[in-house]
Amino acid sequence: MTFALAPDANGILPDRMIAAMADAGLILPAYPFVESQIQPASLDLRLGDIAYRVRASFLPGPGATVAERIDELKLHEIDLSDGAVLETNCVYIVPLLESLALPPKIVAAANPKSSTGRLDVFTRVIADGTRRFDMIGAGYHGPLYAEISPKTFPVLLREGSRLSQVRFRTGDAILNADELDALHDLERLVDADDADLNNGVALSVDLSGQNAGGFVGYRAKRHTGVIDIDRRGGYAVGEFWEAISARPDGSLILDPGEFYILASKEAVQVPPDYAAEMVPFDPLVGEFRVHYAGFFDPGFGYAGAGGQGSRAVLEVRSREVPFILEHGQIVGRLVYEKMLARPDALYGQRIGSNYQAQGLKLSKHFRA
Secondary structure, three states: OOOOOOOOOOEEOOHHHHHHHHHOOOEEEOOOOOOOOEOOOOEEEEEOOEEEEEOOOOOOOOOOOHHHHHHHHEEEEEEOOOOEEEOOOOEEEEEEOEEEEOOOOOEEEEEEOHHHHOOOEEEEEEEOOOOOOOEEOOOOEEOEEEEEEEOOOOEEEOOOOEEEEEEEEEOOOEOOHHHHHHHHHHHOOEOOOOOOOOOOEEEEEOOOOOOOOOEEEEEEOOOOOOEEOOOOOOEOHHHOEEEEEOOOOOEEEEOOOOEEEEEEEEEEOOOOOEEEEEEEOOOOOOOEEEOOOOEEOOOOOOHHHOOOOEEEEEEEEEOOOOEEEEOOOEEEEEEEEEEOOOOOOOOOOOOOOOOOOOOOOOOOOEOO
């Protein structure tokens, strides 16, 4: 089966086109896709059966393969066939079950899945010959690998576990300022009356406690038990998280090296013909990192897909020094992109989406 796009095609490929890419041999899974692996605007990537513990993170660079670098840097191998625990602050490389044979006009971009980011599992995708993480160039033919480094909780993984997702796009799909203004006028992308739409929809942090019964977020505990990445609703919140109460002055001091789950002040939605991605508000503000998992699918928070505007959950980690966050401080922006076509299933419809109409919410692994 052949796969062809119109010469002027411009946008992110939806679910049925991802399936068509696989049928045409542009995506090469070692085993057939499993249920819900194809999302409205992305494909979940599955771990293979072996993990390599390596001395350090790396990029292969032009002319080099990831396998060659693994041979140089590996300390030992771990069999994932029956599951294995990956320890915190170690770096592992895992070959993925999906490889690619991209055509000349399609590029791919990867990101951690929401549940991966909310567990503070640092995950990036690497391809042969690349100079950048999570970016796979047009025309790439070759394997994919996941770099995994749990930062807070040790995690139990196995062959087939899904930590990352990949989007496929052709052309420049990002909405310009006029297009974003027009879409907001039509769909009201964010519930703020004075929405800041400069370079994307601005999102600020909610430290008021008004939307979560006086709480503003959670701080991860140290020295906890293991979390099985594939176990849903299996863990008590109090064993792994400390709830954070709102302060009268609406501030929160981020301690260096600690991991926090917070929520945006604004509720946002992604209409069916668009997708979005969270990007840093200002790369020069290096005191903290917000949001590991940046993909927002078509239908996120959308009324027609069961949402009423959803707050973005923010995964926040401070860096070397304590840093004070203030209520309403802008921490990121949602950049909207056109879909090449509307997905057959929107976020929240038929695919078991865990975070539709969400507020402040931990990952699916914890009992509500």
